[in-house]
Amino acid sequence: MKKEEKKPEEPDDPVIKKLEEMDNKLERIKSDTHSLNRVACIANSPVIIKELWKAIGRSEVRVAILHFTKDEISAGDLVQALGIKEENLSMYIKPFLGNKGFIAELKKGRYKYFQRSEQVDIVGFENEDKFIQLMKSWEAKRTKETKAEASAPPKEETNVT
Numbered sequence: 001m002k003k004e005e006k007k008p009e010e011p012d013d014p015v016i017k018k019l020e021e022m023d024n025k026l027e028r029i030k031s032d033t034h035s036l037n038r039v040a041c042i043a044n045s046p047v048i049i050k051e052l053w054k055a056i057g058r059s060e061v062r063v064a065i066l067h068f069t070k071d072e073i074s075a076g077d078l079v080q081a082l083g084i085k086e087e088n089l090s091m092y093i094k095p096f097l098g099n100k101g102f103i104a105e106l107k108k109g110r111y112k113y114f115q116r117s118e119q120v121d122i123v124g125f126e127n128e129d130k131f132i133q134l135m136k137s138w139e140a141k142r143t144k145e146t147k148a149e150a151s152a153p154p155k156e157e158t159n160v161t
Helices: 014-043 045-056 060-068 075-082 086-096 118-122 129-151
Strands: 103-108 111-116
Touching: 014 045, 014 118, 045 060, 045 086, 045 118, 060 075, 060 086, 060 129, 075 086, 075 111
Parallel strands: none
Antiparallel strands: 103 111
16 A cells, blocks of 8 residues: 655645745745856956955965855954964954955854855865965964974963062
């Protein structure tokens, strides 16, 4: 015997039906918008890459910010990964925020998180030779700094009373 396939029950409430219709329409709009955004990014990739380089300048730290924000990362974790002072983060990240839209600043309660936009991935920015060279340079300097911090003798604190 075959099992009868059960059809999903249709809600009797007209409000629920209307909400489902609205939700489905929003999903279609979201999908269409995402597709249009991808097409626009691909078509304008030389312009986007040029604007990214303007934001980066020659800063190895800014290249590292783009690298670390591929996935969502907290401000504290980003500062630690970059090896910079917390008060300097806004100076380095500001060119990517706002109307540029290269990195989104997300707030969850009292905490800030950062994540780069999809357009950076679409244009293949991490495959650019200049990006790779700056990232390697930053990694080499960061490795030297980490080794120097590890080998440095602990600072003695004077007790002033």
